[in-house]
Amino acid sequence: MSANKTVAAACLLGAALGLGVVTPASAAQDAVTVKITNQAGYEATFCAADVLEGRCLDGARKGESRTFTVKPGNGPIEVRVVVKNGGSVFQNFTADGPALNIDAGGSADKPTATKAGGGHGGHDPAPTQPAPDQAKPSPVKGKPFFFSADLDGKQEVPTPGGPAVGDADGSARALVEVRGDRVTYAIEWKKTAQLTLGHLHQGVAGQNGPVKVNLFTTPMPETLSAAAGQTVVDPKLADEIRRNPAGFYVNLHSTDRPGGAVRAQLKPLGKQVNPLDIIKGGKLRAFSNGRNEVPVQGGPKVGDPDGQAITFVQPSGTGVDFSLAWVNIDAPTLGHVHQGAKGVNGPVKITFFGTAVPNGVFAVSGTVAGLDKAALDALKKSPKDFYSNIHTGQFPGGAVRGQFTTH
Structure with missing residues (x-):
């Protein structure tokens, strides 16, 4: 999809999902004019959103501006800068009046968004609502760590007398972020039967191990081919995953491979990813x-x-x-x-x-x-x-x- 549509979703939902940041306004606001000016040498898409809707405009080059009108109410104004063939940044701001001027700067790989004259948006994501069997999450703190896994049926390990494993045609790609006590994931799959369970197990390649993280515990609708979600884990377990990702594997179960259709070990990704890219x-x-x-x-x-x-x-x-x-x-x-x-x-x-x-x-x-x-x-x-x-x-x-x- 085009960058502006990815960003529209991120601007609308990112903050409340813990993918962006929240800085509540102190009082209700009327319409605010947001002007984003490119102070760097790259070409970028600029987006601005309130809690109900967002808009993105492409093609802003150095010295060019894009202007938006938002109605943030008591919520933040969400701004995103997505560099063409480069990186992106997502920040939330509180307007002090009817106008908010933002400078896009930094480099193509690491763009920045700041209030004109100085001032960054907030940086602490807000938690999503946990599943019923999970503890209520605390605010997310700490550095995010990103991992990937390329799943297929050949990596499954059968158990004598156990349930069927290893879909010969199936494959999947999983992206996982671990930050604080939060595990956020995005999974795309193809050529599998309907997925029924998704887990993160502790175990090295070639060996089966216990389930440590429930990614999803009920079947995915049959029409789906990708999903992103978030769960809360024990902080000590999160530390273990960060320290030794190769000791954990993603396992997707299906209706015809209840023991596991496709599997792969986690590996460090070396770059930031956004689960909304699915x-x-x-x-x-x-x-x-x-x-x-x-x-x-x-x-x-x-x-x-x-x-x-x-x-x-x-x-x-x-x-x-x-x-x-x-x-x-x-x-x-x-x-x-x-x-x-x-x-x-x-x-x-x-x-x-x-x-x-x-x-x-x-x-x-x-x-x-x-x-x-x-x-x-x-x-x-x-x-x-x-x-x-x-x-x-x-x-x-x-x-x-x-x-x-x-x-």
Whole structure:
């Protein structure tokens, strides 16, 4: 996907997921004009977002500025600088008035974002909500460590008389960040049966070992091919992973390989990664929140007051590629595209997933095939007449909703 779409998702959701930073404003704010000026020699995409929506603009060269209008309320103003063929930085700022001027500087590999005249954004990520069986996380502190794992079936180790292991065709790529007591992961997989479990085991290559970290403990919906999530672990275990990543391996289990479909040891990555990079994007996107939901008298509960999400859709033929990311809602139970204008409920036209997403997951990508081409043509022609709707157990009628747009 293009950099601006990746960043739109990061700006919208990163802070609350602990991927960005939060510096709450001291009082409610009206609209703020954010001006980001390129003071460096690179070309970059600039983005600014409030708690409900964000926008990105490409192609800013040295001396050029991009201007945005945001309404942060009591929240931060989220700014991101993504250098073309380079690095990126994500910072949160609090405006002191109706204008916020940001200078983009640093190098192409390590860009910076500072208030004009000096002043960085905050740096301490806020925690995501833990799974029900986890302890409440403390604020994240310390240096992040990044690891990768290239999984395949050949690395699985069978146990005599044990469950089937080793998918001959399957493969996966896992990116793992360990910071403080937090383990954040992003996994992309292909040619496996439906994934049922994801673990981090302690054990060297060629040997099986005990589960140490539950990445996900319920099946992934069958339409998915990528997911990102976060879990909380004992700080001593986090230290062990940082000190000896080769002594741990990622193991993905599936319906036809319950002992493990694909596996690989962790290895140091040597660079920073963003789990939201699994978001593939598309020409159509929808920013969603609970206020957009339309209640039906006597119908199921709708409208999570704190929830936010972003949806990307790329139609092709009779199918769609999709990506969703969310924050401050329970694990989604259903994800749909409905046909209906703003303020009006309408029928489901696309089901992204019809079973629940595992707890702790905050972003997914996948593909749905065999759809009605007429409906897809209508979506492409008039996206504003369609909306994304994410359902949860707490809000079965819809937790967050947003109309599609191409902007």
